[in-house]
Amino acid sequence: MPRPRTSETAERIRTATLELIAVKGVHQVSLREIAERVGITKPALYYHFGSREELVRSLVQPLIDDVEAALAPFGPGVAARELLGAYFDATYRHRDITAMIMRDPSVLAMVDLAAAVAGWRQRIVTLLVGDEPTLAQLTRAQMAIGGLGDCTVVMPGVPAAALREAVLDAATDTLRLA
Structure with missing residues (x-):
């Protein structure tokens, strides 16, 4: 299976973040949890979004x-x-x-x-x-x-x-x- 493009990965991260925040709230969701939901590593998440604030702003x-x-x-x-x-x-x-x-x-x-x-x-x-x-x-x-x-x-x-x-x-x- 081909690897998703960067913009597709960023969109998957945003989607997973919204889903998790809907259940837990923004401060109760860890970046590791988001990365796991998307199926990427935490450093890969940081490649797309440098911080929780940057991710939420996106x-x-x-x-x-x-x-x-x-x-x-x-x-x-x-x-x-x-x-x-x-x-x-x-x-x-x-x-x-x-x-x-x-x-x-x-x-x-x-x-x-x-x-x-x-x-x-x-x-x-x-x-x-x-x-x-x-x-x-x-x-x-x-x-x-x-x-x-x-x-x-x-x-x-x-x-x-x-x-x-x-x-x-x-x-x-x-x-x-x-």
Whole structure:
């Protein structure tokens, strides 16, 4: 059997890491355990990822890149449903990462994801309710965004299209924009 290419091995490492973290949490999974799951040596794992943090960052970075790209085209005057739909689509594609973070919030600090998430939320809130929202507007916007993110994880059996519509209906109702 031919040896997997480097990118294939790195992807197998990421997949095994996500599976193990889902069961045990990020700090309870050893790099040796990941290497064994993949069928490589620990030094081979270090060839691909120099540290646990680098490995976890490689899991999270596609989410960061995708959300940044999804939000980039939007500016003032955007339709709330369109903005929230783009955010839903990006976060839904990476719901396994969101689930990992919900199970082990220490991941946020490990890869400084908290700053990125806070930035996204602030940008979305500003686009939805402006620079000087009332407390009620701010509260509804935060609830809409948070609920949207939660639904991508806590309803895994719901088909994506149906979930997207229900989430966007609920978010716009929460914003009182329906």
